[in-house]
Structure formats: structure tokens, C-alpha cells
Amino acid sequence: MRCGLNGSPLGCNQTPTENADVSLTPSTTTLITELRDRVRGRVIGPDDADYDQARTVTMGGIDRHPVAIVCVADTDDVAQVIATAREAELELAVRSGGHSSAGHSVTEGGIVLDLRDMNAADFDLDAGTVWAQAGLSAGELTTQAAEHGVAVGFGDTGSVGIGGITLGGGIGYLGRKYGLTIDSLLAAEVVTADGQVLRASQDEHPDLFWALRGGGGNFGVVTGFQYRVHPLPSFYGGMLLLPATAETVAGFAAAADAAPDELSTIANVMPTPPMPFVPEEWHGKLAIMGMVGYAGEPDAGERAVAPFRALAEPIADMVRAMGYPEMYPPEDDSYHPLAVAHTLFIDHVDLPVAETIMQWLNDSDAAMRVAQLRVLGGAIARVAADATAYAHRSQPILVNVAAFYEGPDGKPIRQAWVEGFRDALRGDNHAAYVNFVGDEGDARVHDAYPAARFERLARIKAKYDPQNVFRLNQNVAPA
Numbered sequence: 287m288r289c290g291l292n293g294s295p296l297g298c299n300q301t302p303t304e305n306a307d308v309s310l311t312p313s314t315t316t317l318i319t320e321l322r323d324r325v326r327g328r329v330i331g332p333d334d335a336d337y338d339q340a341r342t343v344t345m346g347g348i349d350r351h352p353v354a355i356v357c358v359a360d361t362d363d364v365a366q367v368i369a370t371a372r373e374a375e376l377e378l379a380v381r382s383g384g385h386s387s388a389g390h391s392v393t394e395g396g397i398v399l400d401l402r403d404m405n406a407a408d409f410d411l412d413a414g415t416v417w418a419q420a421g422l423s424a425g426e427l428t429t430q431a432a433e434h435g436v437a438v439g440f441g442d443t444g445s446v447g448i449g450g451i452t453l454g455g456g457i458g459y460l461g462r463k464y465g466l467t468i469d470s471l472l473a474a475e476v477v478t479a480d481g482q483v484l485r486a487s488q489d490e491h492p493d494l495f496w497a498l499r500g501g502g503g504n505f506g507v508v509t510g511f512q513y514r515v516h517p518l519p520s521f522y523g524g525m526l527l528l529p530a531t532a533e534t535v536a537g538f539a540a541a542a543d544a545a546p547d548e549l550s551t552i553a554n555v556m557p558t559p560p561m562p563f564v565p566e567e568w569h570g571k572l573a574i575m576g577m578v579g580y581a582g583e584p585d586a587g588e589r590a591v592a593p594f595r596a597l598a599e600p601i602a603d604m605v606r607a608m609g610y611p612e613m614y615p616p617e618d619d620s621y622h623p624l625a626v627a628h629t630l631f632i633d634h635v636d637l638p639v640a641e642t643i644m645q646w647l648n649d650s651d652a653a654m655r656v657a658q659l660r661v662l663g664g665a666i667a668r669v670a671a672d673a674t675a676y677a678h679r680s681q682p683i684l685v686n687v688a689a690f691y692e693g694p695d696g697k698p699i700r701q702a703w704v705e706g707f708r709d710a711l712r713g714d715n716h717a718a719y720v721n722f723v724g725d726e727g728d729a730r731v732h733d734a735y736p737a738a739r740f741e742r743l744a745r746i747k748a749k750y751d752p753q754n755v756f757r758l759n760q761n762v763a764p765a
């Protein structure tokens with residue numbers, strides 16, 4: 287049992303307050319008793335010692351008090367929790383890895399359906415597939431897959447749940463080679479709002495399967511994913527820290543675009559953190575923290591990375607032959623940053639765009655501020671535009687601009703900076719990647735799912751969740 291009990295103790299000032307002011311009313315007590323009668327998994331209520339830990343999500347500043355957190359053990363538990371929430375007319379939050387920047391995986395006064403105890407994986411190497419329960423994190427599944435010499439592509443952070451990242455699309459280090467995470471998805475097991483357990487694939491409930499691949503948590507609780515696994519006997523990657531100038535930023539983007547599909551990159555243009563391997567004179571100065579991943583032989587990887595190394599004398603070069611799971615370094619579970627961020631797509635980073643990026647980063651004094659650039663293309667762009675609910679396959683570069691702040695007073699100035707930076711970069715391209723959208727209102731959901739795609743999702747929503755039971759998400763209301 288790990289739901290509520292793993293992770294680190296509270297202690298950071300951005301984590302939720304203690305539960306002293308959460309009182310158990312008679313109706314809450316009755317509900318918790320009823321849930322305990324109905325499910326096999328553990329039900330955590332405000333009186334339990336690990337309640338605060340269990341309701342803590344990754345991003346800071348999210349301090350919500352659910353009536354109960356149910357660590358579901360199986361699909362039947364999932365159906366029971368959905369039914370209980372509906373009968374009691376309580377808001378239902380669905381949690382896998384807890385990384386939603388909008389805080390969608392925890393609710394004030396509702397029930398959290400926490401999947402983290404459903405964390406088994408069953409590999410069929412002859413068929414080249416794995417069935418993975420939705421409570422696994424990307425890092426956990428990647429580590430298990432590597433033991434079999436295979437991989438599924440997720441994102442850049444091991445603690446992100448496979449639940450959320452898969453349902454939104456999934457952009458990571460294997461993207462240009464094998465596409466989005468959803469491009470390796472073969473089937474999903476889903477518990478719908480009325481408690482049915484459905485299997486969605488190209489042949490079974492194909493409309494649901496289409497919607498699950500990018501449409502987020504709108505259509506039901508996914509309890510398991512079947513992925514195609516990709517042989518990955520060797521991998522070459524790691525961090526390349528380069529001085530940031532307009533020339534190196536534009537050069538990095540050009541090299542990423544020209545690279546073979548085996549190479550996927552992330553360029554974080556940001557002040558250099560005081561990491562032990564970074565010379566002190568670089569601490570706080572703008573650098574490109576480049577993350578590069580080559581899905582193949584080290585010799586070929588070295589050739590693919592050579593143009594990046596040639597951009598400038600690296601400040602640090604940690605790129606080497608490694609096991610793919612090493613791309614997910616250990617994380618500090620007690621870290622819950624307060625951040626303002628905006629996600630957007632752009633179509634090029636030439637010298638003038640890179641100069642704009644450098645100017646905005648130089649003009650802010652936020653201790654942590656970043657322009658994150660991911661050159662996409664490759665296999666992501668080769669899938670037909672309407673094959674899945676993910677809408678932006680032809681967008682060449684995904685950008686996130688973000689700034690961290692200290693307390694509520696610090697937010698407005700960082701917010702204004704992020705919005706100004708965004709406007710300077712995006713022009714009239716308002717497209718958004720749903721997995722990076724925060725609590726930003728309905729218009730941003732339409733930016734993730736433009737026009738006809740939104741309408742198609744709304745029709746599928748009306749079929750599988752007509753009452754909008756699953757609404758604590760980037761919501762597509764039923765048509």
C-alpha cells in the first residue's frame with residue numbers, strides 16, 4: 287500500500303496546511319464509513335495521520351480538503367467510488383501522479399479517487415506490449431521496461447503519472463523517434479460514469495479510444511493502459527549545459543530540428559542553478575540546460591550530439607551512454623514550487639526570436655525563470671492530424687515560459703512577466719498543449735482542442751459521461 291504513505295513528509299512552506307481545522311461532520315463520518323464498506327482499498331479521512339500527505343499534490347499553493355481520499359485497489363473499487371460520489375453529489379477528483387498544474391487531482395469537499403496503489407505492469411515481450419495499471423509513474427514503468435530492454439516514451443520527469451501524461455498526449459525524449467505516448471497506446475481499460483468497465487481500442491469503442499488519446503480525463507477513469515513497447519538496447523543522453531546567447535539558443539533549435547529522429551531534445555534557457563558540477567562563476571547566469579536523448583547506439587548518438595557541442599564550449603557536459611531510466615534523476619518529493627507558467631507553440635527560433643527570449647529572461651529578476659523549448663516533428667508529425675484527439679501535431683516547437691515566486695505577493699509581477707513574454711513569442715498562434723495548461727479557463731481548453739475537434743470530443747463526452755461527472759479536468763462539457 288503506498289497511496290498516502292510513500293513520498294516525503296510535509297515540511298516545505300508551499301505544502302498544504304495541517305488538517306487541524308478540518309472537522310468531521312456526521313455526514314462526513316457516514317460517508318467515510320460507507321466508502322469503507324464499499325471498497326477493498328484504503329479510505330483516508332481528515333482524522334487519519336497521513337491525510338495531509340495524501341492530499342498533497344506536486345505544485346505548491348494548492349491546499350484543498352477532500353472529504354475522503356480512496357486508494358482504490360481494483361476496477362470494482364473505482365466503480366464504487368464513482369457511484370458514491372454521484373449519490374452524494376460530491377465533486378470527484380481523479381489522481382494518478384498528482385502533477386496537474388491546475389490542481390485537478392484534489393478537490394475541496396469532494397472525494398479523491400487515488401490510483402497510486404494500482405501499479406502493476408504485465409509485459410508480453412513476444413507480442414511487444416505491456417499492460418500497465420494507471421497508478422504507475424513514468425519513472426516506475428520506464429525502470430521496469432528497461433529490465434526487459436524495452437521502453438515506452440513518456441516525458442522528462444519520472445514522478446509524472448502515466449495516467450495524466452498519456453491521456454493528454456505525452457511529449458518526451460522518445461518523441462521524434464516513436465511519437466507521442468498515445469502513439470504507442472493500443473488499448474485502455476476504462477470505468478465510465480455509470481460504472482461500466484469498457485475496453486477501448488481501434489476495434490472496441492473506437493470513438494472512446496480516439497478521445498482518450500489526448501482528450502484528458504473527461505471520459506472515465508482509466509485503470510490500465512496497453513502500450514506497444516519499443517526495443518531500446520542502448521541509449522545515449524544526458525545534460526549539456528551551454529552558455530546562453532541569442533546565437534546558441536537559435537543554434538540549439540536549428541540543430542534539434544536538423545537532428546535525426548532518434549534525437550529528442552529539451553532546451554531550458556534559464557539561470558544556472560548552483561549545482562555541484564557547475565563552476566561557481568556560472569551560478570545564476572543564463573545558460574541553456576540542454577537535455578538530449580538519442581534512442582540508439584552511443585557512437586551514432588555522439589555524432590548526433592556533435593552539432594550541439596560545437597555551439598560553444600560547454601559549461602558542463604554530462605551526455606554519455608546510459609540506461610534510458612537515468613534520464614529520470616532522483617527527485618525531492620517535498621519540493622512543491624509556486625510557479626506561473628504559460629504553454630504555447632511557435633514555428634521557428636531564428637536569431638530575432640532568440641534575441642527576444644534572451645531579452646525577456648535578462649529583464650526579470652525571478653530567481654527561477656525559464657523558456658523551455660522542445661523541437662518536435664519526427665514521428666509526432668507523421669501521424670495523421672485527426673487520428674487522435676491531440677490536436678497540434680504539425681506545430682514544430684513547444685514552448686513553456688515560467689517563473690517561480692515566493693509567496694502570494696510575489697505572484698502578480700511574475701504573472702505579468704510570463705504574459706508579456708508569451709505575447710512577445712506567440713503572435714496570434716494560441717494553440718496549447720493540454721497537459722501544460724493550468725487553471726486558465728475555458729478558452730484555453732478550446733486552444734487545446736480547436737473548433738471541430740472540440741465538438742467531436744463534446745459528442746463523445748455526451749455518450750460516455752452525459753452528466754459531466756468527470757469535470758475536474760480541462761473540461762469538455764457534453765454536447
Ligand SMILES: Cc1cc2nc3c(=O)[nH]c(=O)nc-3n(C[C@H](O)[C@H](O)[C@H](O)COP(=O)(O)OP(=O)(O)OC[C@H]3O[C@@H](n4cnc5c(N)ncnc54)[C@H](O)[C@@H]3O)c2cc1C
Pocket residue numbers: 344380381382383384385386387389390391401420440441442443445446447448449450451452453454455456457458502503504506507508509721722758759760
Ligand atoms: C514537473 C513536471 C514535468 C512535466 N513534464 C512533462 C513532459 O515532459 N511531457 C509531457 O507531456 N507532460 C509533462 N508534464 C505535464 C503532465 O503530463 C501533466 O501534468 C499530467 O496531467 C500529469 O499527470 P499525473 O497523472 O501526474 O497528474 P494527476 O494530477 O494525477 O492527473 C492530472 C489529471 O489527469 C486526469 N487523470 C489522471 N489519471 C487519470 C486516469 N487514470 N483516468 C482518468 N483521468 C486521469 C485527471 O483529470 C487528473 O486531474 C509535466 C508536469 C510536471 C508538473
